[in-house]
Amino acid sequence: SLTGQPNAMGGREVGGLANQLAAHMGFEENDRRIVSEFWNTENLATKQGLTAVELFDAVAEGTVKAVWVMATNPVSSLPNADKVRKALEKCELVVVSDCIAKTDTLDVADIKLPAAGWSEKDGTVTNSERRISKQNAFRPLAGNAKPDWWIICEVAKAMGFEEGFTFNSAAEIFREHAALSAFKNSAFKNNETHKLRDFNLAGLTDLSEHEYNHLKPIQWPILKKNDSGTSRLFAKGDFFTPSRKAQFIPVKAKSVANLPCEQYPYVLNTGRIRDQWHSMTRTALSPRLNLHKPEPFVQIHPDDLTTLELKNAQLVSLSSQWGSMLARIEETTDVRPGAFFVPMHWTAQLSSKGRVGAVVNPQTDPISFQPESKHTPITIQAYQPRWQGFILSSTKLNFSQFDYRVDILGEQYWRYEIADTETSLDALKALLQEQVEAHAIHPEGLSWQEHQDNASELLRLACFQDGQLALVAMVQKEASSLPERTWLSSLFSGIEDLDSIRSSLLSGKPPVGVADTGKQICACFNVGENTIRDCIREKSLKSAADIGKACKAGTNCGACVPELKSILLNELT
DSSP states (O other): OOSOOOSHHHHHHTTOSTTOOSTTOOSSHHHHHHHHHHHTOSOOOSSOOOOHHHHHHHHHHTSOOEEEEESOOHHHHSSSHHHHHHHHHHOSEEEEEESSSOOTTGGGOSEEEEBOOGGGOOEEEEOTTSEEEEEOOOSOOOTTOBOHHHHHHHHHHHTTOGGGOOOOSHHHHHHHHHHHHHTTOSSOOSSSSSOOOSOOOGGGTTOOHHHHHTOOOEESOOOSTTOOOOSOTTTTSOOSSTTSSOOOOOOOOOOOSSOOOSSSOEEEEEEOOTTOOTTOTTGGGOTGGGSSSOSOEEEEOHHHHHHHTOOTTOEEEEEOSSOEEEEEEEEOSSSOTTEEEEESOOOTTTBSSOOGGGTSOOOBOTTTOOBOTTOEEEEEEEOOOSEEEEEEESSOOOOTTSSEEEEEEETTEEEEEEEESSOOHHHHHHHHHHHHHHHOSSGGGEEEEEEEEGGGTEEEEEEEETTEEEEEEEEESOSTTOOOSHHHHHGGGTOSOHHHHHHHHTTTOOOTTOOOOOSEEETTTTEEHHHHHHHHHHHTOOSHHHHHHHHOTTSSSOTTHHHHHHHHHHHHO
């Protein structure tokens, strides 16, 4: 299946699931016969393969000895993720194709293949309304990267299967894909020999290279050339069944497999957040997207915080019978009492213990095989570090030895949220000085400011390189009284006159007359919470639209509008 379909719908069309053959066909005898005849083979699979969770269980058991991972990051994204990592670590051969040089899964790979990224490759994608769209490359291939179809073909040829993999372009592959969808799919007969199938690209089987490259978005089925496609699949009431009538399947509601218990009394839900995508391999490269929610967090209802005697912004450990993680509390009424929410995005590349996949249970639905990622029984307890805080640095540093570490790329700086139970402040200071000096172009040009109080586990540290700010560290026992990061982060842009703020730098607070915009709310226009609140108060704003007119927040993508309304409600009450 080499059509270049990288998305979920396209993956189903080309047989990219273990329980399907290509062109939406299954493993029934008639479907197997059609595919076997089309490809002129007697070696077609006779039963479905292992689904994702099953596959890595088989790797762990040693029954699967070689695995090729493409366009995904299972060490981070699959449930019971620590088991997945251990399985791949002992697997005899792990091949990983990716467009990013470092991921959790690449860390356990024996062979790493550089794949073309989205902007570098040609192909088609299909969305959930059956609309096929042609995607054209708009950037040259990076380094040695190649499209996935080319890599597969070359590996197949090297393994002796050249006859079936002689494709020279994505268009050639698409024509074969379309031809299979149309094979023995032209007339409905009330028997299993010629069963009409809904997925049919007959009208696209003879596309020239030019026609393929200029294909306009179109919805299948496409039954003849120059067909405009099918916008409503069942407009005439015909279904793809022997009787041409719809077949309804009664279902019964079923309880979740893992219920809360005395040991794990709370429920963990996972999902996405506004500005990040999957395992952040690409979105975390954008400083602006990292500002709104910069570190792993757990949303908890205020009632649960009272019961558990926990506080907002406190670090906590979340544990299930499968694994554990550390996250920072975000108090909110967006979740129900007893139910916690943690985002899915953070990986070992960006955080020491922020992988929620390690906690999530591996139970799957018996029909769809979808993991039960929305319901994992967990327990929670306060994480009590010796100290905690953050570091801002003009260069990338390494703090892998700490219990809690999150790496956050900013504009002209790196931000590190850190906490540890063992390391002393003296050892931390020595480590910072060592790393800064190692990265300094002129170590002799370094100058330091510091304030340290071992009794209260407080350390304030700043370093200048030839008059430019190189590092700021703010560490103490409790997180609640740490200074905001926004103003300090802005100092790395070189806009501020550093001589004028040296006296106030270690307090973490801007001098009188210098505004602190607060944490980012609107990513499109980089508008901070303090700016929004000031606008509401000073201009007596009454709606999210008013806020947009005053400071642009919420006027582009609109993703921050719910948060604007929440801030507005808080100010007005």
